[in-house]
Amino acid sequence: xxxxxxxxxxxxxxxxxxxxxxxxEDPCTHTLSPFDFNHLIDNVPKIKMLDxxxxxxxxxxxxxxxxxxxxxxxxxxxxxxxxxxxxxxxVVLHGTDTMAYTASALSFMLEHLHKPVIITGSQLPIGxxxxxxxxxxxxxxxxxxxxxxxxxxxxxQEVAILFENYLWRGNRSTKMSADNxxxxxxxxxxxxxxxGLSIQFNxxxxxxxxxxxxxxxxxxxxxxxxxxxxxPGMTERSLRQQLETPGxxxxxxxxxxxxxxxxxxxFQRAVRDTVDRGVVVLNVTQCVNGGVQQKRYxxxxxxxxxxxxxxxxxxxxxxxxxxxxxxxxxxTPRQVANSLLHPICGEMTI
Ligand code: ASP
Numbered sequence: 001x002x003x004x005x006x007x008x009x010x011x012x013x014x015x016x017x018x019x020x021x022x023x024x025e026d027p028c029t030h031t032l033s034p035f036d037f038n039h040l041i042d043n044v045p046k047i048k049m050l051d052x053x054x055x056x057x058x059x060x061x062x063x064x065x066x067x068x069x070x071x072x073x074x075x076x077x078x079x080x081x082x083x084x085x086x087x088x089x090x091v092v093l094h095g096t097d098t099m100a101y102t103a104s105a106l107s108f109m110l111e112h113l114h115k116p117v118i119i120t121g122s123q124l125p126i127g128x129x130x131x132x133x134x135x136x137x138x139x140x141x142x143x144x145x146x147x148x149x150x151x152x153x154x155x156x157q158e159v160a161i162l163f164e165n166y167l168w169r170g171n172r173s174t175k176m177s178a179d180n181x182x183x184x185x186x187x188x189x190x191x192x193x194x195x196g197l198s199i200q201f202n203x204x205x206x207x208x209x210x211x212x213x214x215x216x217x218x219x220x221x222x223x224x225x226x227x228x229x230x231x232p233g234m235t236e237r238s239l240r241q242q243l244e245t246p247g248x249x250x251x252x253x254x255x256x257x258x259x260x261x262x263x264x265x266x267f268q269r270a271v272r273d274t275v276d277r278g279v280v281v282l283n284v285t286q287c288v289n290g291g292v293q294q295k296r297y298x299x300x301x302x303x304x305x306x307x308x309x310x311x312x313x314x315x316x317x318x319x320x321x322x323x324x325x326x327x328x329x330x331x332t333p334r335q336v337a338n339s340l341l342h343p344i345c346g347e348m349t350i
Pocket of ligand 1: 018019020021063064065066094095096097098121122123
């Protein structure tokens with residue numbers, strides 16, 4: 001666990017999946033496409049100033065994160081599992097578009113994680129003069145190598161997103177901006193660290209597990225989970241078409257405000273029929289801040305009465321991947337529904 005044993009220099013594994021950070025512009029189309037790791041690292045000569053042993057693995061080919069799928073999460077989680085005992089920390093370079101989904105999925109897949117898995121990327125490619133990629137990469141490496149001065153243990157023992165001035169819990173994060181360098185935020189959880197002249201960790205918000213069990217990598221994910229976005233133009237037909245998608249086992253129902261949805265007869269019936277068919281329905285709010293309180297309004301209470309589960313303050317990314325993970329472990333719908341009532345790794349506050 002500690003960086004003593006035979007190694008005094010922190011050993012960090014970078015997993016480069018792609019994303020803007022390593023992209024270059026196609027001279028013909030002027031669009032950005034992912035490029036290889038050597039190009040990326042050549043643009044960060046300062047990395048040599050860190051006295052770390054750094055190794056890397058790269059996706060072949062590296063991809064834009066819009067192309068990420070659960071198979072890639074399995075790949076990343078397996079690499080972390082395979083290399084867990086040889087490294088002190090892990091940095092995952094990833095596109096920003098689906099970074100919060102990957103961070104959430106990995107948090108569930110890496111059970112008993114006691115080492116840092118820091119995910120970062122950038123808004124501008126590393127080769128551009130004003131890139132944010134260089135700073136993000138260096139800071140992510142420093143966080144992955146940071147140890148608690150009191151006990152020598154890793155400062156971060158969870159999956160986290162580092163972007164510009166903040167470190168956020170992975171399964172609490174959402175991409176908030178397509179333009180700003182501060183692109184991510186946890187709307188319902190404090191920052192894990194503030195990056196300024198120094199890296200100031202917010203000790204009280206860091207995840208700590210008191211077991212000493214070995215890492216367990218779960219690679220089973222079930223993709224029979226959909227997101228249904230409630231909106232005023234919804235019709236019985238469009239709602240039923242989604243809820244009755246063949247094979248669906250779980251639905252993340254994105255509702256208004258504190259977990260509210262229309263009370264008209266057809267809406268209530270469609271949801272009730274879905275729950276009665278054994279599909280697990282999880283209620284998360286469309287608001288970026290706050291959470292679901294199904295019993296606050298009559299428009300939320302009918303969902304609770306139908307057997308819809310409150311997702312409290314879960315992000316959509318965490319709700320989706322938590323369900324994929326739980327079904328992927330082979331639980332029955334009833335067991336999944338019960339497990340959704342409890343946080344697994346700091347993803348929700350009840
Ligand atoms: N489309 C890019 C990606 O997600 C955006 C980025 O990295 O910022 O891979």
